[in-house]
Amino acid sequence: GEDVEQSLFLSVREGDSSVINCTYTDSSSTYLYWYKQEPGAGLQLLTYIFSNMDMKQDQRLTVLLNKKDKHLSLRIADTQTGDSAIYFCAESISGGSGTYKYIFGTGTRLKVLA
Amino acid sequence: KAGVTQTPRYLIKTRGQQVTLSCSPISGHRSVSWYQQTPGQGLQFLFEYFSETQRNKGNFPGRFSGRQFSNSRSEMNVSTLELGDSALYLCASSFGGGEPQHFGDGTRLSIL
Numbered sequence: 001g002e003d004v005e006q007s008l009f010l011s012v013r014e015g016d017s018s019v020i021n022c023t024y025t026d027s028s029s030t031y032l033y034w035y036k037q038e039p040g041a042g043l044q045l046l047t048y049i050f051s052n053m054d055m056k057q058d059q060r061l062t063v064l065l066n067k068k069d070k071h072l073s074l075r076i077a078d079t080q081t082g083d084s085a086i087y088f089c090a091e092s093i094s095g096g097s098g099t100y101k102y103i104f105g106t107g108t109r110l111k112v113l114a
Numbered sequence: 115k116a117g118v119t120q121t122p123r124y125l126i127k128t129r130g131q132q133v134t135l136s137c138s139p140i141s142g143h144r145s146v147s148w149y150q151q152t153p154g155q156g157l158q159f160l161f162e163y164f165s166e167t168q169r170n171k172g173n174f175p176g177r178f179s180g181r182q183f184s185n186s187r188s189e190m191n192v193s194t195l196e197l198g199d200s201a202l203y204l205c206a207s208s209f210g211g212g213e214p215q216h217f218g219d220g221t222r223l224s225i226l
Contacts (some may be wrong), residue, residue, distance in 0.1 A: 008200040026223040030212035031213070031214065033151065033214060033215075040219075041219050041220075042118075042204050042217035042218050042220045043119075043157075043204065043206075044217070045215070045216055054132055088157070090140070092212035092213075093212075098210075098211070099169045099170055100212040101159070101170065102147070102206075104156070104157045
């Protein structure tokens, strides 16, 4: 079945780069996403990549997709204390007849140390 | 452009009661999905509506139901509430077709 896995925790020092990793099992994904969730809030769409791309850069964020290894990563450059949050990896998969399923990972809690 | 709006933000109910949660999607989005988020189970998919039709359903009991109106606004209903229904309920909207989903801030439901 479809599954998305992430490590639970990551701790980095302010100013360093953070790399959050994700692996997925279904190779028929259409898009892959990164969301950020802060306490008491919903999931904020950070960035996403179409499944036929290898890399996408958006300001401090870089997404790398390795389709062969089914591995997705999110690199945050110059990590700030405001980046402390839970980060979710997700993929959308066609279910046929125009329907799509969204599979979410369990989230990685990023803690940025001042 | 207004984001996804969920009301109410907080609800306290007792066991056996029922509850209705509301979601207004981003203008132009026809797909609305509902998720339940708990510390133990993570983010679990409830159902998806597109143009007033339920297209996908997760593995939840029949006490959980929903509907979508012609203006794409959606409601979710939970009947005969149980303690285990305490969770953050999130609504997400999109254009459909696997396009990015945008989430509201959720409704925090507490069952006493």
